[in-house]
Amino acid sequence: METLTIGEMAARSGVAPSALRYYEREGLLHAARTGGNQRRYERADLRRIAFIKIAQQVGVSLDEIREALAELPENRTPTKADWSRLSSHWRHRLEERIAMMERLRDQLTGCIGCGCLSLQRCTLINPRDRLASRGTGPQMILNPPRD
Amino acid sequence: METLTIGEMAARSGVAPSALRYYEREGLLHAARTGGNQRRYERADLRRIAFIKIAQQVGVSLDEIREALAELPENRTPTKADWSRLSSHWRHRLEERIAMMERLRDQLTGCIGCGCLSLQRCTLINPRDRLASRGTGPQMILNPPRD
DNA sequence: CTGCAACTTGAAGTGAACTTCAACTCAAGG
DNA sequence: CCTTGAGTTGAAGTTCACTTCAAGTTGCAG
Numbered sequence: 001m002e003t004l005t006i007g008e009m010a011a012r013s014g015v016a017p018s019a020l021r022y023y024e025r026e027g028l029l030h031a032a033r034t035g036g037n038q039r040r041y042e043r044a045d046l047r048r049i050a051f052i053k054i055a056q057q058v059g060v061s062l063d064e065i066r067e068a069l070a071e072l073p074e075n076r077t078p079t080k081a082d083w084s085r086l087s088s089h090w091r092h093r094l095e096e097r098i099a100m101m102e103r104l105r106d107q108l109t110g111c112i113g114c115g116c117l118s119l120q121r122c123t124l125i126n127p128r129d130r131l132a133s134r135g136t137g138p139q140m141i142l143n144p145p146r147d
Numbered sequence: 148m149e150t151l152t153i154g155e156m157a158a159r160s161g162v163a164p165s166a167l168r169y170y171e172r173e174g175l176l177h178a179a180r181t182g183g184n185q186r187r188y189e190r191a192d193l194r195r196i197a198f199i200k201i202a203q204q205v206g207v208s209l210d211e212i213r214e215a216l217a218e219l220p221e222n223r224t225p226t227k228a229d230w231s232r233l234s235s236h237w238r239h240r241l242e243e244r245i246a247m248m249e250r251l252r253d254q255l256t257g258c259i260g261c262g263c264l265s266l267q268r269c270t271l272i273n274p275r276d277r278l279a280s281r282g283t284g285p286q287m288i289l290n291p292p293r294d
Numbered sequence: 295c296t297g298c299a300a301c302t303t304g305a306a307g308t309g310a311a312c313t314t315c316a317a318c319t320c321a322a323g324g
Numbered sequence: 325c326c327t328t329g330a331g332t333t334g335a336a337g338t339t340c341a342c343t344t345c346a347a348g349t350t351g352c353a354g
Contacts, residue, residue, distance in 0.1 A: 006301075007299095018344080019342060019343085036302090036349070038350065039301085039302090061340075062341070091252060091255050105241045105245065152331075154330065168333095169313090183320045183321070184332065208310075209311070210310090
């Protein structure tokens with residue numbers, strides 16, 4: 001089994017065929033085609049999909065994921081080193097996000113519980129990078145606790 | 148200044164007036180009205196909004212936030228104790244989410260970098276509780292590292 | 295060769311969380 | 325009193341990340 005059909009990819013990755021087609025339209029994924037125009041994926045694409053899923057977990061939009069994936073070589077199958085570089089970048093993102101949530105955790109009870117609370121003292125703000133999550137409205141991040 | 152207008156609330160909370168009206172339609176917020184039908188908020192509502200923002204940060208949908216807020220007393224201004232109870236619940240959510248992301252972090256480089264990778268070994272799965280984030284598609288969570 | 299599950303496409307639909315718009319009313323300073 | 329910035333409504337629009345649909349095509353097992 002050299003290549004995988006879209007159905008097989010869906011089964012192995014847990015991502016619906018419709019989503020895989022959507023990712024392709026959005027430029028996150030590319031599949032070779034058979035003579036009859038059916039998609040054929042390589043096993044390496046599973047790694048790509050895993051990356052997409054993980055990045056989404058971290059709260060990154062498909063737009064940003066596309067940009068990140070663009071850093072992978074197009075002419076050859078990405079090597080272990082290529083992926084390491086990319087993942088260490090996201091690892092950074094992840095660390096930041098974790099740190100943010102830890103600060104949130106450490107302040108939550110105190111802030112919400114007491115009269116002080118809130119947007120003033122807890123300094124929930126909207127930074128330029130919206131790591132937080134997709135969604136239209138303003139996204140916020142908890143500032144380092146400094147009060 | 149006893150009560151706050153919608154504009155003042157927006158300024159103080161960082162949430163747009165349109166969003167505050169939306170929250171009211173969705174039953175997350177309630178404002179008194181002037182004779183002329185304009186909204187007047189109490190300072191306590193800032194706490195409510197802070198809670199909404201924080202819960203969103205954690206990846207909870209407005210639906211679930213509404214349900215949580217329903218546990219607050221309706222007849223009186225929530226006390227410190229009321230808020231503490233609620234926030235400790237979310238603190239739990241937050242802890243879980245942090246733990247999930249830490250597992251993700253610990254496995255990311257190894258999983259993505261090496262040939263093994265992926266959806267098999269890294270066991271990214273879709274649990275019954277979609278803490279993760281809003282969004283339509285299947286949401287996943289990283290299982291406790293057990294390989 | 296046939297049958298049928300699995301694939302193809304473009305277009306339209308979905309749900310969450312808002313925003314924008316048009317037309318109108320209110321409230322507060324001068 | 326009058327002006328003007330802020331507020332009101334319902335309806336429609338937007339973005340993201342997909343899914344669903346209809347109508348047609350492909351590929352493999354028997």
